[in-house]
Amino acid sequence: MEPTIQERANKMLRYRWICLATLWLVYFFVYFDRVAPAVVAPELMKTFNISATSLGLLSAAYFYPYAAMQIPSGVLADFLGPRLAVTIFFVVAGIGTALFGIASSYEWALVGRVMMGVGVAVVYIPIMKIQAQWFRHYEFATLTGILLTVGNIGALGAAGPLAQFVALTGWREAFYYLGAISIGLAALTFFLVRDKPEDMGYPTINEIDNIKVDITQTAKDDGIKLREAIKIAVTNRNFPWLAVYAFFVYGPMMGFQGLWAVPYMMDILGFSKQVASNVLSWWAVGMVVGCPLSGIISDRVMQSRKKVVIPGAIVYTLGWLYISLSPQGWSPVTMSIFCFIMGAFGGAYITNYAHLSERLPRKVVGTAIGVFNLFYFVGGAFFQQFMGTMLDGYGKVAGKFPVEAYTATFWLCFGGMVVGTAALFFTVETYIKIDKPVKPASQTIKA
Numbered sequence: 001m002e003p004t005i006q007e008r009a010n011k012m013l014r015y016r017w018i019c020l021a022t023l024w025l026v027y028f029f030v031y032f033d034r035v036a037p038a039v040v041a042p043e044l045m046k047t048f049n050i051s052a053t054s055l056g057l058l059s060a061a062y063f064y065p066y067a068a069m070q071i072p073s074g075v076l077a078d079f080l081g082p083r084l085a086v087t088i089f090f091v092v093a094g095i096g097t098a099l100f101g102i103a104s105s106y107e108w109a110l111v112g113r114v115m116m117g118v119g120v121a122v123v124y125i126p127i128m129k130i131q132a133q134w135f136r137h138y139e140f141a142t143l144t145g146i147l148l149t150v151g152n153i154g155a156l157g158a159a160g161p162l163a164q165f166v167a168l169t170g171w172r173e174a175f176y177y178l179g180a181i182s183i184g185l186a187a188l189t190f191f192l193v194r195d196k197p198e199d200m201g202y203p204t205i206n207e208i209d210n211i212k213v214d215i216t217q218t219a220k221d222d223g224i225k226l227r228e229a230i231k232i233a234v235t236n237r238n239f240p241w242l243a244v245y246a247f248f249v250y251g252p253m254m255g256f257q258g259l260w261a262v263p264y265m266m267d268i269l270g271f272s273k274q275v276a277s278n279v280l281s282w283w284a285v286g287m288v289v290g291c292p293l294s295g296i297i298s299d300r301v302m303q304s305r306k307k308v309v310i311p312g313a314i315v316y317t318l319g320w321l322y323i324s325l326s327p328q329g330w331s332p333v334t335m336s337i338f339c340f341i342m343g344a345f346g347g348a349y350i351t352n353y354a355h356l357s358e359r360l361p362r363k364v365v366g367t368a369i370g371v372f373n374l375f376y377f378v379g380g381a382f383f384q385q386f387m388g389t390m391l392d393g394y395g396k397v398a399g400k401f402p403v404e405a406y407t408a409t410f411w412l413c414f415g416g417m418v419v420g421t422a423a424l425f426f427t428v429e430t431y432i433k434i435d436k437p438v439k440p441a442s443q444t445i446k447a
Contacts (some may be wrong), residue, residue, distance in 0.1 A: 047171075062115050262277060320413045
């Protein structure tokens with residue numbers, strides 16, 4: 001007996017969470033890879049006998065290919081499909097992670113780090129595509145917030161817990177295991193994830209909600225070519241302003257959380273490596289709170305993108321001003337509070353994805369987010385490497401960088417955020433206020 005429409009709808013509404021949960025697990029390790037160098041920075045400098053500039057380049061070697069892959073990632077999400085794209089490239093990430101661990105020279109470590117960046121680059125946008133295909137538009141920002149929460153739990157694991165693991169086994173072993181886990185997750189993605197409900201014989205979310213779709217317009221959207229998709233994305237009124245903000249919000253975040261926070265706390269505040277790593281964990285905890293909360297407030301409370309991201313950006317900017325003026329005298333408790341606040345309010349940037357993608361043809365969403373994401377990760381790469389260059393410019397005193405060196409990098413972060421926050425005021429609101437679908441009385445479909 002053929003399942004009824006109701007039965008297929010209920011199965012779809014359940015199975016979408018299997019797809020998304022599998023990709024959330026993958027994304028956990030994307031963030032783990034991203035910020036792990038902050039914890040193993042002293043070991044990397046000692047093992048390969050490198051300067052701060054070279055360490056900055058090694059960490060940034062993840063971000064440059066990640067940025068370069070954003071447009072291809074969007075294309076793969078749109079034209080190859082999220083399932084195969086994530087499967088193939090997360091295998092590449094796993095191989096690169098293992099290579100980073102076994103590298104016998106700085107050059108081979110760079111190769112491994114580049115492979116990691118290439119591989120994990122094709123995860124975020126496919127997840128955005130899955131959300132767009134399986135979920136309702138007014139759930140988008142909330143789901144994006146949850147996704148970044150999962151990622152920041154990964155970042156949390158790459159702080160204190162990774163420091164403890166490295167202390168027990170060595171930094172190389174950590175990357176061996178991480179490479180094997182990545183390849184296993186690629187296989188799990190292949191077997192469990194499906195690109196859209198129709199691949200499982202399920203109705204679409206619009207069919208379930210009784211939303212009529214203009215078939216002619218849908219066919220027209222599906223026929224959009226890559227060049228046209230990119231043009232639609234970059235000529236969107238909000239794109240340039242959001243791109244400026246993306247560069248300056250994520251650059252300082254990755255410069256500090258992703259690399260230089262632990263050395264700063266050890267050199268200037270006198271923390272041990274384990275204490276510094278534990279303190280840095282609170283940045284990720286802040287994002288675990290701030291990312292989903294920003295999405296929920298944006299979707300359900302304020303029903304606005306600008307009214308959420310701008311206050312978050314202002315507080316985040318003031319945080320950089322405060323540490324620039326007071327770089328010394330922090331205790332583990334006060335620095336933990338600072339990191340939590342910066343993570344929580346910095347996490348408001350997640351609403352930008354909904355801000356950009358709303359009112360775009362569905363076929364170009366992946367490509368648009370891909371082009372947009374490029375600015376986040378170019379910012380991350382630039383700040384990590386340039387902050388290292390600034391530190392080297394001051395030189396070490398008694399084996400440590402002086403407080404003036406770190407203070408200069410903090411002023412750089414503050415100045416960038418002033419520009420980024422100002423750009424947000426030029427965006428226009430995009431939130432679409434509509435009534436949520438009401439099911440006919442005869443329907444008993446469970447969401």
